[in-house]
Structures are given as structure tokens and as C-alpha cells.
Amino acid sequence: MTPRSLFAAALFAAAAALFAVSATRLLPPAEWLSALLAPPPSDVSAMIAHYTLFPRVAVALAAGAALALSGLILQIALDNPLAEPSTTGVSAGAVLALALFGPAGLGGASQSLVALAGGLTAVGFTLALASRGGMKPATIVIAGLVLSFAASAATTLIALFNHEWMRSLFLWSSGSLRQNDWSATSNLVALLAVSWLAAAGLVRAFTLAALRDAGAAALGGDPKTIRLTGLALAAGLAALTTAEVGAIAFVGLAAPHLARAVGARTVGARLLWTPIYGAGLLWLTDEMVKLIPLDLPTGAATGLLGAPLLMALAARMRRPSLTLAPLSAPPRRRRPQWGALLVAALAALAVALVVERTADGWTLATLDQAFDYRVPRSLAAFGAGMAVAVAGALLQRMTGNAMASPDMIGVSAGAALGFLALLYVAPMAGAGAQLVAGGLGAGVAAVWALKGVGRGAPPEQPLLLGVGVASAFTGVVSFLLASGDPRMALAVTWLSGSTYQADASRALVIIVVAAGGLAAALALARPLQLLPLGSVARSSGLRVGQAQALTLALSSVLTAAATLVIGPLSFVGLIAPHAARSAGCRSPASLLAGSALIGGALLAAADWIGRVALFPYEVPAGVIAMLLGGAAALVALSR
Structure with a gap:
């Protein structure tokens, strides 16, 4: 044979x-054939x-x-x-x-x-x-x-x-x-x-x-x-x-x-x-x-x-068979539109903090009302959006793959798996332990998905490996949901990408992590300029392995922090870098900064829309972000 x-x-x-x-x-095996062909109605x-x-x-x-x-x-x-x-x-x-x-x-x-x-x-x-x-x-x-x-x-x-x-x-x-x-x-x-x-x-x-x-x-x-x-x-x-x-x-x-x-x-x-x-x-x-x-x-x-x-x-793949192009690219080189990006980010935050919808209609919140619960939620959403967007920009620059993002290569799923594992092993663990567990899960997923990048692997290999990680995560979640475990009731809201549980301490942590991550990423601007060039990067004296390890570690920590605060997010880390390129942010430093502003504005706006669109019901920010990001990507493709 x-x-x-x-x-x-x-x-x-x-x-x-x-x-x-x-x-x-x-049934006994002797009765299988009769049951298949002509089962007795009384049996x-x-x-x-x-x-x-x-x-x-x-x-x-x-x-x-x-x-x-x-x-x-x-x-x-x-x-x-x-x-x-x-x-x-x-x-x-x-x-x-x-x-x-x-x-x-x-x-x-x-x-x-x-x-x-x-x-x-x-x-x-x-x-x-x-x-x-x-x-x-x-x-x-x-x-x-x-x-x-x-x-x-x-x-x-x-x-x-x-x-x-x-x-x-x-x-x-x-x-x-x-x-x-x-x-x-x-x-x-x-x-x-x-x-x-x-x-x-x-x-x-x-x-x-x-x-x-x-x-x-x-x-x-x-x-x-x-x-x-x-x-x-x-x-x-x-x-x-x-x-x-x-x-x-x-x-x-x-x-x-x-x-x-x-x-x-x-x-x-x-x-x-x-x-x-x-x-x-x-x-x-x-x-x-x-x-x-x-x-x-x-x-x-x-x-x-x-x-x-x-x-x-997927790990055995060696032959390149797909050349991936960015979803959107400017028709010509131009300067980054920093003014428009800053105005959009500040406007998104201002609207999220001040404009509200009540039983009496639309109104403006007072300062006390804004600080009551809107500031923690809005800042948490903005910080999480920044973190995921910077992680996406890092991965895309490191791999030269326009489809690389925390959700597409399984990093978000790895972080979520780490959190779920900790939830079942130590339900009372603090935020520090959760960040470590999520960071480890994200790091393992990132290393696994990108392990062939430096050895000439085809560009679709990270995506295929990421699909595998995401499939495993979906299977685990389905298994836990079917089990009826009461702990999953707490996780369902988090899995949908919600800011419901964001308080002042979590908002402060994610803002600090996102800002620190952006600063660290900007320090890697020169390596990020050279990493997509392959052998040219080595001949320029760059320690490629070290630069890749630092980039992976930073993107994993940023993804884990965002996942800890809001839950697994899709599209933000993929769309924000493409939108930044469309706004003229082509160099690594400008791409990172532009992605951070766009990602923060997108998720802050998504959180606000989720609060007011179907009032008095609330929709998780992650769901709205997927809809907004999907619509933006579809518009870009249609053009």
C-alpha cells in the first residue's frame, strides 16, 4: 500500500x-445492520x-x-x-x-x-x-x-x-x-x-x-x-x-x-x-x-x-507562493498629516468624555459626571487601542508583511489563552500575574508564528500558523462555554472586547504601558528600518536576532496589556498601521506614532459608540471596533 x-x-x-x-x-453489534436498514418501530x-x-x-x-x-x-x-x-x-x-x-x-x-x-x-x-x-x-x-x-x-x-x-x-x-x-x-x-x-x-x-x-x-x-x-x-x-x-x-x-x-x-x-x-x-x-x-x-x-x-x-513551508500588498498606500510620498491625526485623536477623546445620551436625549456631561466613570473607560480604550496599534506596526515592519498584526498571527489569541489558563489555575490572581500570563502566551504565539521569518519562509507562513493558534483558542473557548463552568460567565464579556470593568487603576496602567511601549518602539526605529531588508540588515551591522527578539517581546507585552484591560481585539492592530501609511507616515518612527494615535482614537470612538448607539443597551467596544475597522478596510479595498 x-x-x-x-x-x-x-x-x-x-x-x-x-x-x-x-x-x-x-445497541449490540449484531443489531447494527437491522437498525440501519429496517429498525423495528417498537425498539x-x-x-x-x-x-x-x-x-x-x-x-x-x-x-x-x-x-x-x-x-x-x-x-x-x-x-x-x-x-x-x-x-x-x-x-x-x-x-x-x-x-x-x-x-x-x-x-x-x-x-x-x-x-x-x-x-x-x-x-x-x-x-x-x-x-x-x-x-x-x-x-x-x-x-x-x-x-x-x-x-x-x-x-x-x-x-x-x-x-x-x-x-x-x-x-x-x-x-x-x-x-x-x-x-x-x-x-x-x-x-x-x-x-x-x-x-x-x-x-x-x-x-x-x-x-x-x-x-x-x-x-x-x-x-x-x-x-x-x-x-x-x-x-x-x-x-x-x-x-x-x-x-x-x-x-x-x-x-x-x-x-x-x-x-x-x-x-x-x-x-x-x-x-x-x-x-x-x-x-x-x-x-x-x-x-x-x-x-x-x-x-x-x-x-x-x-x-x-x-x-x-505550516512550519514546513519554504516556497513563497503569495506576495502580500498593503491594504492601502498613498499614491505618492507626502509628509505625515500630524495636525489631522492629533485633532482626530483629541476629538475622539473629547466626544467620548463629554457627549452622552440619556433617557431625555442627547446632552453634555458635567465635569463630575465625566470623571465618574467615563474617564477610566475612555482612557482605557484609548490606551488599549494605542498598545495594539503599536504592536501591529512593530510586527508589520519587522516581517515586511502587510497582514501581520496581533490578531492575524495569533498573538492576541495566545495572550487570551494565557489569561484563561490563569483564570482556571488561580482565579484570584492579581493584575501583575495576569499580565505575566498573557505576556507569556502572546510571546510563545509570536515566536511560533514568526520563527521562519529569518530563514526565508514564505510570507503566508506566519498567517497560517496564526490561524492555527486562533483555531486552538476558539476550540478552548467553545469547550469552556459548553462545560457550563460559572467562571466563563465572567469571561464572556471580556472575550467580546469590553471596557465594562475598566477602573482608574487599569486605565492608568494601560496608558503608562502604551506610552512606554511607544517610547521603546521609537528607540527601535533604526532596526525596524533595516529588518525587512533581510541580508542587507546583517551586512549593515545590525544584530538581527537581537532586534527581532526585542521587537517580539515588546509587541507581546503591549498585546497582553491591551488584552488584560479590554479582551482580545481584532482589526485595530491591522488597520491602524495601514491608515497611518495613508496619512503619509512612511518611516518607522512616524508609522509607530501615527498608528498609536489612530488606534487610540479608533477604540475610544468605538467605546463611545457602543455606549450611546443602542441606549440604554451597551455594545462592547471590541465589537464596534471590528465593525468600524471592517468597514474602513472594505472601503479601502473598494477604491
Whole structure:
């Protein structure tokens, strides 16, 4: 047997063994066949096996194969190992559509149609944005990621005001494979069969696409047509699968890498083996989930269990395959617009402190009212925004990667994991211990994600490793939420990026840390100027390893401090440096200072909007920041 066959056999054997353990608890093995084919109506166990146990296995196999095939087609069409169904925004769009219409009482086929429409709408929006940039692979990936973040923030906002429906939304959006009949199985099997045959008919086109645009065009292929055909097939397959089983991440990303790692090199071999590995991976994961005495969604477990494999595969990457460009860059060199940046930052702080909304309408707060609770919250938000923005600017300058930011490479998730671990080990630990735990988690994540930067690793490797860390974090959070542990009630608000618990001492700490971090970062201006130049930096006498270590340590501390005060933040560390570049801040020193002002203003404004937009209800600042940052990024892409 070939390594590919052996690995597939091992996957299915392990899954089958675990299935036997759970099935035996319900029925003796001798009754399995009759329960599958013709269960006696009087035998409750046989009926449960027929309508719940066996359909769940079939759905896991079909959904795993479909998601894996979708991920492979996306990776071929975009020539990008980061591509998977969530890259195009399919999953996030489907979940958002369900969050919008689900509370109205939709169910069954209507719910599936709504999820499908949301997924396809997100795909269309992503492609429309990418078309403005010539349908370049990097543009499509960036547009999909930005759209996914924005849709996730909108879903979180909706869920905050539908508490009675939040658990069912969480279970569905996390990919629950629970079944009550065979309808989902029949739909998925038919969908997989048609899509697999269509992909087989496109082997030659996909082979040309693997040669990249120049090679495909030289051999008579039309790269744009091939890319659009592949994207349409993959997006439709992913959208319909998501409509049936919810959002399941990782499988579409990991299965193609797994197939290549065990020897499937040609396009035809990868199209054959990737769906098989995807089916085995999801079935095995689901069987492992059923052994846990918790109502844990299978989609959440795929991130927790599959992240180590994903990160191990990403660590072996050496060939550059994606050139990332900044989201926005000024058309010509110009001086930094310091006046506008300072005015915007001061205006954001002033509005957050003075303007308020009460039951009687809009009014201006008195000095005593402002200092009562607005000053700590606003300063905490401003300081956290500064810290994350400076961390993002440091990472982008150090790596030369415009997509590097604390959230994109897993540093924020690492800090959050450190905090959660400390919460369970020592719930009464003080702020100092929390900062140390978060800093260690952020540092480990940063070192892991960026370990190949100095050795010629491709630019997407840190992002792929960051996806692995973020997937592990999502899995841990899902596991803890499903456990019903009362300590998670305290963590839920913090996880959404809230300033609710910010007091004067925390605000002072984050302001001091952010200001000190900015000063330390400015001292690294010369190394940051040289680090992206690779060998040139060494020939200039720079101690590259030492400079990288200092940069990583500083960005980790800043991220941990911001996470401690507000929680994990998305978009601020990614968007603020790009906005600073658009304002003319090109040198390392001006980029750091401009990013700090923009990041602080963005999060202070987000905290104020969260307080007044839906008064008397409050929305976490992190959710508003994701919406604002997502909107800004989408506008930049549309131009």
C-alpha cells in the first residue's frame, strides 16, 4: 500500500473504532445492520440509531469531503495555501444571515436557504471587491478575511440582544453534526457527487492554474476564467455545506495540506485524496467529541484538535507562493498629516468624555459626571487601542508583511489563552500575574508564528500558523462555554472586547504601558528600518536576532496589556498601521506614532459608540471596533 492509502486507512480505522465504542453503548453489534436498514418501530434504541447515530456518521463523512474539496479548489484557484471556505466569507456570511432571520422562527429548508443566501452573498461581495484589484489572489484573500471579521462582529452584536436564542446560534455556527433524519445526508451526498464530478472534469484547467497566471496563459489557458470557475464551484459547494451543518473550520484548510504531505503531488491525485482525508478527519473528530460528556459542537473541536497538525504543516513551508500588498498606500510620498491625526485623536477623546445620551436625549456631561466613570473607560480604550496599534506596526515592519498584526498571527489569541489558563489555575490572581500570563502566551504565539521569518519562509507562513493558534483558542473557548463552568460567565464579556470593568487603576496602567511601549518602539526605529531588508540588515551591522527578539517581546507585552484591560481585539492592530501609511507616515518612527494615535482614537470612538448607539443597551467596544475597522478596510479595498 502507498503512504496515501495507509494514512487514509489509519484515519478511518481510528474513527471506526471510536464509533464502535459509542454505538455499542446503544445497541449490540449484531443489531447494527437491522437498525440501519429496517429498525423495528417498537425498539427505541434501534430507532435512535437509525435516525440519529448513523445519519450523523454519514453527514460527517459527506461534509468533511465537501469542505475539503472546496478548500482544495480554492487553494488551486488562488495559488494560496491560506485559502479555505472561510477565506471567501462563506461561513461568516451564512451565520450572519441566520443571526438576522433565525430569531423570527425560521427552520428546516427555510433556514438552509437563508444560510445559503448569506454565504453566496458574502462570496459575491468578496469577488466584487477583489475585481477592483484585478482579481489578484492576495486581494481575494484579504477581502474575504476582512468581510469575515466584519460579519462575525455583526453576528456577535445581534446575538448580544437575543440571549434566549444565543445558545442555538452558537451550536449551529460552531458546526453541530447532530441529526434527526437522513435529509441532510441525502442533500450532502448528492452535492458532493455533482461537485466531485465537476472538479474531475476541470483537472486540466486546475493543472494550468497550478502553473500560475504566466504559465497558464503560455499554454493557452485563461487564468481569470479558470479562477472564476474554481471560485464559483468551491463557493457554491461550501455555501450549501454550511447551510446543512453550520460553520466548520480547519477541514478545508488542513485536508489539502495533509494530502500533499503524504505524497499527492499532481492535481488529479490531490482531487482524489483530499476529500477522502477530509471525510476521515471530520468523522474522527466527531467521534472524539462524542466521547466527551459535554454538548460540544464538532466544528469547534476541529480547531482545537486540528490546530497542532495545521501548525506542524505550516512550519514546513519554504516556497513563497503569495506576495502580500498593503491594504492601502498613498499614491505618492507626502509628509505625515500630524495636525489631522492629533485633532482626530483629541476629538475622539473629547466626544467620548463629554457627549452622552440619556433617557431625555442627547446632552453634555458635567465635569463630575465625566470623571465618574467615563474617564477610566475612555482612557482605557484609548490606551488599549494605542498598545495594539503599536504592536501591529512593530510586527508589520519587522516581517515586511502587510497582514501581520496581533490578531492575524495569533498573538492576541495566545495572550487570551494565557489569561484563561490563569483564570482556571488561580482565579484570584492579581493584575501583575495576569499580565505575566498573557505576556507569556502572546510571546510563545509570536515566536511560533514568526520563527521562519529569518530563514526565508514564505510570507503566508506566519498567517497560517496564526490561524492555527486562533483555531486552538476558539476550540478552548467553545469547550469552556459548553462545560457550563460559572467562571466563563465572567469571561464572556471580556472575550467580546469590553471596557465594562475598566477602573482608574487599569486605565492608568494601560496608558503608562502604551506610552512606554511607544517610547521603546521609537528607540527601535533604526532596526525596524533595516529588518525587512533581510541580508542587507546583517551586512549593515545590525544584530538581527537581537532586534527581532526585542521587537517580539515588546509587541507581546503591549498585546497582553491591551488584552488584560479590554479582551482580545481584532482589526485595530491591522488597520491602524495601514491608515497611518495613508496619512503619509512612511518611516518607522512616524508609522509607530501615527498608528498609536489612530488606534487610540479608533477604540475610544468605538467605546463611545457602543455606549450611546443602542441606549440604554451597551455594545462592547471590541465589537464596534471590528465593525468600524471592517468597514474602513472594505472601503479601502473598494477604491
